[in-house]
Amino acid sequence: MGHGCCPSSSSSSNSRLDSTSSDSTLISPQKNFFALKLRKRSNSFEMETMKGLFNPTLTPQQQMRRLRHECRYADGQIQGVIKSSTSPYVERRQFRRPCRYAIACCSTVTAIGRDAAPTATAQVERSVVRLGLPSKGRMAEETLNLLKSCQLTVRQLNPRQYTADIPLLPNLEVWFQRPKDIVRKLQSGDLDLGIVGYDTVSEYGQGNEDLVIVHDALEYGACRLALAIPKEGIFENINSIDELSRMTKWTAERPLRVVTGFTYLGPKFLKEKGLKHVAITTADGALESYPAMGTADAIVDLVSSGTTLRENNLKEVEGGTVLQSQAVFVASKRSLSSREGVLEITHEMLERLEAHLSATGEIMVTANMRGNSAEEVAERVLSQTSLSGLQGPTVSPVYCLRDGKVKVDYYAINIVVPQKTLYKSIQQLRSIGGSGVLVSKLTYIFDEETPRWRKLLSQLGM
Numbered sequence: 001m002g003h004g005c006c007p008s009s010s011s012s013s014n015s016r017l018d019s020t021s022s023d024s025t026l027i028s029p030q031k032n033f034f035a036l037k038l039r040k041r042s043n044s045f046e047m048e049t050m051k052g053l054f055n056p057t058l059t060p061q062q063q064m065r066r067l068r069h070e071c072r073y074a075d076g077q078i079q080g081v082i083k084s085s086t087s088p089y090v091e092r093r094q095f096r097r098p099c100r101y102a103i104a105c106c107s108t109v110t111a112i113g114r115d116a117a118p119t120a121t122a123q124v125e126r127s128v129v130r131l132g133l134p135s136k137g138r139m140a141e142e143t144l145n146l147l148k149s150c151q152l153t154v155r156q157l158n159p160r161q162y163t164a165d166i167p168l169l170p171n172l173e174v175w176f177q178r179p180k181d182i183v184r185k186l187q188s189g190d191l192d193l194g195i196v197g198y199d200t201v202s203e204y205g206q207g208n209e210d211l212v213i214v215h216d217a218l219e220y221g222a223c224r225l226a227l228a229i230p231k232e233g234i235f236e237n238i239n240s241i242d243e244l245s246r247m248t249k250w251t252a253e254r255p256l257r258v259v260t261g262f263t264y265l266g267p268k269f270l271k272e273k274g275l276k277h278v279a280i281t282t283a284d285g286a287l288e289s290y291p292a293m294g295t296a297d298a299i300v301d302l303v304s305s306g307t308t309l310r311e312n313n314l315k316e317v318e319g320g321t322v323l324q325s326q327a328v329f330v331a332s333k334r335s336l337s338s339r340e341g342v343l344e345i346t347h348e349m350l351e352r353l354e355a356h357l358s359a360t361g362e363i364m365v366t367a368n369m370r371g372n373s374a375e376e377v378a379e380r381v382l383s384q385t386s387l388s389g390l391q392g393p394t395v396s397p398v399y400c401l402r403d404g405k406v407k408v409d410y411y412a413i414n415i416v417v418p419q420k421t422l423y424k425s426i427q428q429l430r431s432i433g434g435s436g437v438l439v440s441k442l443t444y445i446f447d448e449e450t451p452r453w454r455k456l457l458s459q460l461g462m
């Protein structure tokens, strides 16, 4: 596989391309990596950079087509020449409309067929660590918000770009991908870390032992994968999975028709539950409409509030929950063990996530209290049910100067209390003589060493 870059894009026949500046080409030392700079001819200071990775599952032709498409999105008027000089595939393309931009591209794209499996063999050499985040959909925004709350703000220069970074973690690249692709790319080695729903890890990871859950409860994206059947008709008296499996109606000729987007977890679950005559069909959305349309008897789909099921006259049954899900932090064991920097970044991210999540919903309360000694003040505080704090109150003397002498009349107390019981805590503090109460938000609560980190190390055999 060659590596290098083309000179700035060559001029086109309409000679309006201006790309003599070396700035129009950005060279990445990584293989299979492309980088473009789009330069506005009239204003050489206005530049846009696009970075990306050649997708090994696409042919070079498909890849270049996608690249052209992306370039157009970067600016509605971009026209130019795309050139890939060192690869087996070289494209020179002129666009019809007048060119205002020059586009140069360096690549080492190789002719890997579309059907090439995303296995570890397709892994590119790189020194940077890669984190996959959901590019869109219901997980995207909350993922970015969570990272931001942990001071791991993701910086995306252009909303159409698939890459971004986290300034606090310099050796990390962020890749925005569809949740299922994050799981696939962790397995193929194209990503090292990811944040997705546990349902997605389970469905697309299919028990792959290389995937390891680093943090299993990021506290958003909560839902469950569940079997649901119509409330009425033949299912009126069926309220459990056992009752469903005992229905004599289902035969090899007329099986229970189940529609699901979870074609790995769904059938596996039904088999484990002893349902013998089942025909699975797959669909992408609006599964709840299938039973009413008569195209399925049951569905296996995600449920969170249950509204969609209710509105479509469907019900869950006892024992019909395939799995409970929420957002998780997942990693490739292979990357953790062998790629430099992955373990360190994982540790820092895990510590920040845990400390932030521990602090969520907790409030720091500081107050002054008169007393004869720290012990006596502590006793008074501990006599109140809502003032015990995480490990008990911190009580420290407040020194003041009186008649030329240092005296202690007051003690400052610090306690962490749940936000929910804040008002009760304040009332209890006042009742034991607390005054000057300050309330402040907590960013992190760092524990000694997180059990999740110890568990991860043991899973890695460390």
Ligand SMILES: Nc1ncnc2c1ncn2[C@@H]1O[C@H](COP(=O)(O)OP(=O)(O)OP(=O)(O)O)[C@@H](O)[C@H]1O
Pocket (backbone or CB within 6 Å): 136, 137, 138, 139, 178, 179, 180, 196, 197, 198, 199, 200, 221, 222, 223, 302, 303, 304, 305, 325, 326, 327
């Ligand atoms: N009520 C819900 N319905 C569906 N997903 C939910 C729900 N609540 C939380 N989630 C989480 O959000 C994820 C779905 O996000 P999204 O809809 O963006 O993904 P997707 O449909 O898999 O995306 P794509 O179709 O582009 O691959 C689920 O995998 C799950 O973890």
Ligand SMILES: O=P(O)(O)OC[C@H]1O[C@H](OP(=O)(O)OP(=O)(O)O)[C@H](O)[C@@H]1O
Pocket (backbone or CB within 6 Å): 284, 285, 286, 287, 288, 301, 302, 303, 304, 305, 306, 307, 308, 309
């Ligand atoms: O229990 P509820 O809160 O009603 O949520 C459940 C619904 O949400 C999801 O659909 P989504 O809105 O993501 O659309 P989709 O089916 O097209 O993916 C899921 O597939 C259910 O249909």
